[in-house]
Amino acid sequence: MANDKIMMKGTEAMGEAAIRAGCHLYFGYPITPQSELPEYMSRRLPEIKGTFLQAESEVAAVNMVYGAACTGIRVMTSTSSPGFSLMMEGVSYIAGARLPAVFINVVRGGPGLGDIQPAQSDYFQATKGGGHGDYRLIVLAPSTLQESVDHIGLAFDLADHYRTPALIIADGMLGQMMEPVSLPEYTKKDLKATHEDWALRGRQQREKHMVTSFDIDPVKLEKMNEGYQATYKEIEHNEVRVEEYMMEDAEYAFVAYGTMARILKTTIKMAREEGIKVGLIRPITLWPFPYETIQKASDKCKFLMSVEMSMGQMLEDVRLGVNGKVPTPFYGRTGGVVPTPTEVLNALKKEMGV
């Protein structure tokens, strides 16, 4: 009964969605605020004869993901900020070896040990590299539990289609809250038949397959990089996802993603009751970023205000999109502090000079 809504905790709902998307292996290491996800997978994966393995570290976990992804079978891990930092080397290798895999980073306050409260201060890490080399991750940023669940299947499909890792960036709020969700049906795709042309499954009389992120010859390595970039161009062309909320008549625009965007919908209702015509641009893919939507908004809005649970990271992409046309003020809280609708409304009014 996939269409019936049930109450589930964010991390568990994401785990169940992954299993229904055909995820067969999970490797991870406990870290707050997402440990319920590995716990859930440790219960559920054996039921479908899949593999759950608690690694000795995030470093080991990401390399187990690399190994499993080499076989072309659906695999994922989840972690939170410090853990994702530890995984960065492996993520770079996975991108370089063109392996499909899904990551979830339930972002918490940083830098360093930080805290365990919701934050969005890993935007740079997610979208601008994090690991070494010219690589990109497809980055999905859900703002509700239902969207988190829907993004899991999407992330696996995109990762498989483009042979590139995909990251779902959530935060402790999405991970920890309970909401009614409608879970997807089990995938009907024939996943065993995918990736036959490159995956490591033993030669079986064919030519050997090699999966690496490596070429000692700079000219050949440059060619490999040109291959990655061609895929990234295709993704930029095909996969930008963005929600525009009350933007038709907007004189001012917020730009926000994830939990922050959800809070801003309340701010916008409050503002409109006072006659302030403000809307919201919500990037759903943080990479590829919806520069075009931002650019169009800058033709008609007096300013675009980036609001983040960070000290201003996505702001840089907003400014690239606006390209100096109108002001781009910023409001943010960090360290795990979540802005209230009222404080953002006050920040908006201050920028408007009212």
Next chain:
Amino acid sequence: MAEKLIMKRPDALTNKEFTYCPGCLHGVAHRLVAEILDELELTQNTIMVAPVGCSVFAYEFFNVDGTVAAHGRATAVATGIKRALPDKTVFTYQGDGDLAAIGTAETVHSANRGERFTTIFINNAIYGMTGGQMAPTTLEGMKTTTSPYGRDVHDVGYPVHVCELLQNLKGVAYLERVALFNPQQIQKAKKAIKKAFIAQQKGLGYSLIEVVSTCPTNWGQTPLESIEWAKDKMLAEYPLGVFVDRVGDDK
């Protein structure tokens, strides 16, 4: 009388020429592993994991599906492969810096979990690829490019004995230290490698063969000198023998 084939290049090796230095024993170790893969009829169903180090190109020399792990992470990568495809044969091929320095945690925990794959561990007491730096297995007093006054054990610690370290872990099914310094040792090494793969075939747990080897280039010796030096110095520090055998004598 018809000709009888008594020796050929193993199917488990490609035709690519080894790129190792003159006198390096990687070639011998590669050949032994390849012969065993053929003898046990595993070549068509094997996936290998090459390390970072001199044998980073091993995946090009073995005619099996393969990948290269990040430095030190070969056993984590192999864990992922084997857990995804438990019916395939999986092996890692790693040097001392890879396995016993940067990859120590992965080595210990893969062994402890009893992962059903095989590790071929080449111990030549030095970092070869990066130009002869001190390894965890470098001998006391041995000069390298980062221990120019000789390894001072009171300052940087003692040579790491991988077999002795792993032998008490219950996940280990077969553990032996071998050498390649004369034909008898090479025959023994081949038998050891065979047992390690049989341990994997039988699902008994983790298997590791430590191969005491040489590095004439970075030791600053001729190939023959390096073998004599290794017989004398390396085997004094790293005694050969079987440390764990849960396979038994049947084939």
